[in-house]
Each structure stands twice: as structure tokens, then as C-alpha cells.
Amino acid sequence: MYEQLSQWWNGVSLRTKITGVTVLLVTLGLLVVGVGTMTVLRTYLLGEVDNHVIATADGLGTITISTGSSTCVEASYPTNTYFLAILDDDGKVLCTNLRPGSARPVITGMSPTEAAASGGKPQTITDESRTNQWRVVAVPSSLGSSGSLVTVIVGQSLTETNGTIGRFTVIFLGFGLSVVVLGAALTRLLVTTTFAPLHKVEATAAAIADGDFSQRLQGATPNTEVGRLNRSLNTMLNRIDRAFADRAKTIEQMRRFVGDASHELRTPLVSVRGYAELYRMGALQKPEDVAQAMERIEKEAIRMGGLVQDLLELARIDEAQPLKLGPVDLLPIAHDAALDTMAFAPDRTVRVVSATAREQDEHKAEAPEPAPAPPASMAATGPIAFAGATLAKLRRRGRSAKEQRVSTPKPVKATPPPPVPAIVYAEENKIRQVVTNLIGNAIRFTPDGSPIELGVRVDARRGMAMLDVIDHGDGIPAQIKDKIFQRFWRADSSRTRDTGGSGLGLAIVAAIVSSHKGRVEVLDTPGGGATFRVLLPLLPIDSSAGATPANP
Secondary structure: OHHHHHHHHHHOOHHHHHHHHHHHHHHHHHHHHHHHHHHHHHHHHHHHHHHHHHHHHHOOOOEEEOOOOOOOEEOOOOOOOOEEEEEOOOOOEEEEOOOOOOOOEOOOOOOHHHHHHHOOOOEEEEEOOOOOEEEEEEEEEEEOOOOOEEEEEEEEEOHHHHHHHHHHHHHHHHHHHHHHHHHHHHHHHHHHHHOHHHHHHHHHHHHHHOOOOOOOOOOOOOOOHHHHHHHHHHHHHHHHHHHHHHHHHHHHHHHHHHHHHHHHHHHHHHHHHHHHHHHHOOOOOOHHHHHHHHHHHHHHHHHHHHHHHHHHHHHHHHOOOOOOOEEEEHHHHHHHHHHHHHHHOOOOOEEEEEEEHHHHHHHHHHOOOOOOOOOHHHHOOHHHHHHHHHHHHHHHHHHHHHHHHHHOOOOOOOOOOOOOOOEEEEOHHHHHHHHHHHHHHHHHOOOOOOOEEEEEEEEOOOOEEEEEEEEOOOOOOHHHOOOOOOOOOOOOOOOOOOOOOOOOHHHHHHHHHHHOOOEEEEEEOOOOOEEEEEEEEEOOEOHHHOOOEOOO
8 A cells, every 4th residue: 555655746836735635734834723723713702602691690690480471480680692501409490481383492300409519600501402502501590489408500502612613614715715726826836847857857857868869958047956957967968978989089089090000911921921931932033132031021010019109108198198208408419319310310400499588588688680591511500509509699798788888887786586497207218208209290391401390398477398499391271280280191292201200209299298287289480390299297396495496
């Protein structure tokens, strides 16, 4: 029974539940108020009748029986509005003031002794048909003529009292039913209006269940429960949308990744297989042919090895393995990369330019004359070129200071704060790989002999260290700047081997920099070319401990 009732209750709609419970509570409240009011009113009216009956009984004087009279009872106290009866010692009715044929209460059987025992307390009696009620009190007395003991019963009809209570009950029931019906209607209307946003939530959820993920919930006040529900659902739906979009993007990237990796591996494997079949079929008879075939097989194996190494590096980055972080100064890394590049490509001019953001602001304010171009022998070595440019700048500042001392008094200047070093919290090997990949990309896509600059700067206001790899080639079109960091993406869609690489170098750069909470930007070099800028957060420096890194 309980399970059936529970199932039925769970099957009722929320609006019906709230309306039903509200109407039930209102009905119970009105019922309690009505019963309590009627009880109090009846008690009060009966108390008034009792007081009148007792006062009448106490005020009776000498009672005589007149046998010739129609009422047969006479007393010194007026009894026109009261019921009066006399019973003998045996409880038999001797006389009453009621007219013949009128309704009479059942009063026989009460002796004077019983009347004395009742203590004069009122009681309710009815007639034989139990349709009329009287409130009576019995008191012992004696007849004035004979002095015999009798029981005098004085009472008052409760017809008027019961009529008052009945009219009050009818009026209360009418108003109560009106209140219940009106309350039910208003409750239903209020619940329906309040739950209208929930109906929209239901409709939106149904549309989303059907596959329309663009649906959103609108129109609810933010500070209400429904408004907070809408906001939470919209946030959840936005995250679900992003999750589905990321999933679709990941699946698409995976498909392209598998296809590109298969294509990149298939070409060298076909070459290796072809040379192996030529050798097996005896087509390579001459030693120089065999040597050439072995050379091609070796080159294809090296190419496959490099591709597999790049794929392994990307897989390790995707696994989000913890980095071996520590303070890393970008300036020595730039110098080492310049030396390695000049050893690899001696026909190129590689320079390292370093300046902090504060020094750049000073240069802009002073507007110094441009330094003369260094000789070709000096430009061929990056560190030497950097030292020569610094020495020239110092000499120029010395001459300017000397002239100023001769012409004007020496001004008093505040000591400038020390420059902020370009130190980041990173894994050194990863940062070196980033610089190597960017320089390799610059060498691959620029003409032979074109210069390359490595810039190291610090923006103390933003708390960022910047490492620029600047080339002077053809530049990068704006429409492909957002694509060059995708895996296996190359501007040469024919996948020829002339350009070299497999489209993974810049993808590795972007992944490494992102793992260090940085970013890579592609800018246009003034005069032609492209600038790859790596931005990494500066290492916080504890001023009380010198250059000791604080908790990053």
C-alpha cells in the first residue's frame, strides 16, 4: 500500500503537488479556526443561558398550583420566557407552564433528593423526538399551601442559541469554501507563473537532447533560484560545447596527424624498399651504383629517424610530463645559438642584440645617432659584433660626456637602477631546442648568406622576457601566420623534399613554450623578413637575496 501511494505521489506533477498541499493546508487551517470559533461561541452562549436560568431559579418565590388555570403554575417571579415544571416526591409531573400540544422536554423521574444532589448545575435535556433542546436546572422546594416537598425545574429553550450557532456555521462554511476555491485558483496561477521559466528549461533540455546544442536559457532574474539554475545550466552547456568542439578538433587533428605521419614515413620507406628490390633483383652491379643506393638508403633512414624523434618529442610534451625547471638566463643561450649557427652556416652573419625595457625607453628619450655599420670581419661573429657595438656606444657616450663637461657644468643625476636580467624559470634544454628550431626554420626558408639576429629583451612592466629570432627572407603571409604552428603544416603543400623538414619544428616550439606558460608571436621584420618572438614569464627576484630566485 505504501509503495503504491509513493508511486502515485511521485507520478504527480510538481505544480499539482504544490497546489494540492497549499489547498490542504488552507483547508485544515480554516477547519481548525471554524471548529475553535464555534466551540468558543457555543460555550459562551450556553454560559449566558445558564446564568439566566440559574438567576430565574434563585428568584422564584412561593409557588402555588392553580388547578383551574391553563398554566396551573403561579409564582411571584415572571416566568413567561422560561420553562417551569413541578415534580412531586416520586418524580411525577404535577404541573407545567407549557401549553397543551407544545413540545415538552422529558423531565420525569427526578425527586427532590436528586435535585438537591445536583447542586443546582444546569443540564441539557431534549424532548421525546430529540429535535428540541432545553437548558434546565432542578432545585428542591415546597408548596406554599401544603408545605410538601417538590422538585422545581426551571429551563430555557436552546432553539435560539442553536439557531445562532447554525447560522454562524453556514456563514463560515460559505466563506471558507470561497477562500479555499479562490486560494486554489490563485495558488495554481502563481505556481504556473513561477514555474514558467522551469518550463523553458524543460523545453530547452528537450531541444538539447534532440541534438540542438546551440540552445541557451534566457529571461530569468539572476538573483532567483531559477535564474541561478539558468546560469549554471548555461555554463554547463558552454563547457559541453567547448568539450565537443575540442573533441571534434582533437579527432580531426588526430586523423590529420595519422595521415601526415603515414605520408611522411611512406615516402622514405618506398625509397628504401625500391633500392632493396633493385639490389635483390641484381640491377645494381657496379660498385658505384651500390654505393649510391646505400647513400640514398642512409639519407632516407636519417630522415625517418628525425621524423620519429620529432614525433616522440611531441608525444612526450602531450603527456604533460613534469619539467625540470630552474633559473635560465636567455642571453647565454642566445650567444651559444649564434656560435652554433655560424659554425653550421659560416656564410651567414649572426648577431645577438640585448636590451632591457628600461634601456629601450632611455634610448627613445635620448634619440642617439645610429652606430656605424661594423666591418664584415666583425659582423661574421655574433659575440664580437655585439662587443664592438657596445664599445662604440660607450665611446660615443664618453665623448658626449666630455663635451658636456667642457661646455656646461656637470649635472647631478640619480643613479639608474640596474637592468633586469632576462632570467626565466624553465628547463634549459627545452629552451635551447626552441631556439635551435627557430634558427633552423630561418636558415631553411631564407636565401643563403642572409643575416640573422637574435634579440634578448626584458619588459619589466609586463614581467616578460622576450627572445626574438629575426630573419631577412621573404616573410610570412598574414593568412598563414596562425597555421604555421600546426603539426605537419607546411607552406609547400606538395611535400617535396627540397624544403626539408616535416612540418613539426614549429609545432614543437609552440608546445614547449606553451608548457612554460608562454607564447610565440610572428611579426614582420622591417625591411622584409619574419620575426619569431618567444615570450616567457620572468623569474621573480628576491631583492633581499640579490639574484636568488624567489618562489616562482
